[in-house]
Amino acid sequence: MANSINDNYSINELLVNKNYTNPEHLYIHIPFCKKRCPYCSFYSTIYDNNDNTKDLFISALLKEIKLKDFLIAKNIRTIYLGGGTPSLLTSKDLEQIFNVVLKNHTLDDDIEITIEANPDDITKDLVSEWKNLGINRVSLGVENILEKHLKFLGREHTASNIRNAINIISKQGINNLSVDFIIGLPDETIDDLKENFKLLINNDIPHFSTYLLTIEEKTRLAKLIKNNPKLMLDDDKIINNTLQWYQWASENGYHHYEISNFSLPNYKSKHNLAYWIQKNYIGFGPSAHSYINPVRFWNVTSLKKYLIGLENNSLEYDYEIINKNEAYNEYVMTRLRLKEGIYFDDLKNKFGPKRAQYFANQACKISQKYLHKDQNRYYLTERGWLIMDKILVELFII
Numbered sequence: 001m002a003n004s005i006n007d008n009y010s011i012n013e014l015l016v017n018k019n020y021t022n023p024e025h026l027y028i029h030i031p032f033c034k035k036r037c038p039y040c041s042f043y044s045t046i047y048d049n050n051d052n053t054k055d056l057f058i059s060a061l062l063k064e065i066k067l068k069d070f071l072i073a074k075n076i077r078t079i080y081l082g083g084g085t086p087s088l089l090t091s092k093d094l095e096q097i098f099n100v101v102l103k104n105h106t107l108d109d110d111i112e113i114t115i116e117a118n119p120d121d122i123t124k125d126l127v128s129e130w131k132n133l134g135i136n137r138v139s140l141g142v143e144n145i146l147e148k149h150l151k152f153l154g155r156e157h158t159a160s161n162i163r164n165a166i167n168i169i170s171k172q173g174i175n176n177l178s179v180d181f182i183i184g185l186p187d188e189t190i191d192d193l194k195e196n197f198k199l200l201i202n203n204d205i206p207h208f209s210t211y212l213l214t215i216e217e218k219t220r221l222a223k224l225i226k227n228n229p230k231l232m233l234d235d236d237k238i239i240n241n242t243l244q245w246y247q248w249a250s251e252n253g254y255h256h257y258e259i260s261n262f263s264l265p266n267y268k269s270k271h272n273l274a275y276w277i278q279k280n281y282i283g284f285g286p287s288a289h290s291y292i293n294p295v296r297f298w299n300v301t302s303l304k305k306y307l308i309g310l311e312n313n314s315l316e317y318d319y320e321i322i323n324k325n326e327a328y329n330e331y332v333m334t335r336l337r338l339k340e341g342i343y344f345d346d347l348k349n350k351f352g353p354k355r356a357q358y359f360a361n362q363a364c365k366i367s368q369k370y371l372h373k374d375q376n377r378y379y380l381t382e383r384g385w386l387i388m389d390k391i392l393v394e395l396f397i398i
């Protein structure tokens with residue numbers, strides 16, 4: 001469904017009488033990459049330094065922020081620049097974005113401002129400019145330290161770029177650094193994983209995310225695997241390797257606080273936690289999602305349509321209104337991603353005694369090896385996380 005926000009009322013009408021809370025968490029999607037990686041399903045277009053598309057995008061983005069300004073909370077707690085590749089923006093681009101956001105809003109004293117970055121974009125000047133702009137967290141797309149795996153993933157950066165980037169970020173004084181890994185890659189051995197883990201230990205990295213390689217539909221990797229299914233590791237090996245990875249994390253003081261995320265004390269991602277505990281958030285840029293309970297809405301997934309729309313002060317978006325059963329399913333899914341899990345009383349307060357009883361009955365059918373019950377609290381074990389999809393089928397209300 002295509003709607004227009006040029007009068008702001010179309011979103012307002014959806015929210016009217018909903019007694020909603022204005023989002024304190026902002027996501028800004030930067031839809032450019034130097035090259036598309038074969039496994040990636042995030043929305044982005046190829047960045048061309050020689051045309052003015054990026055400038056047109058920045059102008060459109062500033063307009064979108066102004067159009068939706070009335071939805072943003074007075075006090076902002078987190079800002080996340082994701083993509084795509086936000087490290088392709090200049091500090092002038094970023095300054096313009098922050099100036100528009102801050103016109104009518106203040107930043108919380110504990111504000112977390114994260115930027116996603118590719119290791120080969122990192123320079124001393126760039127990081128120093130980020131710091132001056134108030135960016136205090138970097139999420140670095142390392143993916144893997146081994147050249148053979150970087151090549152398989154189609155990444156441009158090298159192990160030396162990665163080490164250099166980590167060094168620069170820490171020397172410039174941004175201590176809150178997260179690195180992303182992709183594991184479960186063809187031919188991956190325990191020794192390969194150990195090399196990756198050493199990167200964390202040798203550089204005192206306080207936070208990391210680990211994603212198992214997944215084959216997303218319509219990606220180049222999906223085609224490659226379809227033609228060579230034997231390329232993928234078998235399930236037993238993936239489970240074995242992944243459990244070893246988890247064990248190293250625990251032995252080295254990392255708290256596995258979310259299915260894919262690990263942190264040293266006080267370094268959990270505040271922005272992502274807001275998603276996992278169903279806080280309202282607002283997204284800007286093509287394909288960006290927003291959630292203002294009970295409405296989820298998302299921008300058109302096309303830079304071209306986004307630019308044309310905002311040129312005419314309108315923006316194509318779609319939305320859904322989440323009903324109580326859907327909200328229960330989302331709550332169960334996102335809360336069980338967290339080690340904290342689900343507190344039965346909280347579930348009952350939010351969704352009523354019938355749904356809570358349904359949850360308890362279904363949970364009883366799942367082995368404690370996967371879903372643990374500790375007095376009033378239910379949480380998945382690390383083995384449970386490895387089969388989370390199957391567990392959710394049992395717990396969802398269909």
Ligand code: SF4
Pocket residue numbers: 032033035036037040041042044083084085118141
């Ligand atoms: S993985 Fe990152 S750099 Fe690669 S295409 Fe996706 S968003 Fe772009």
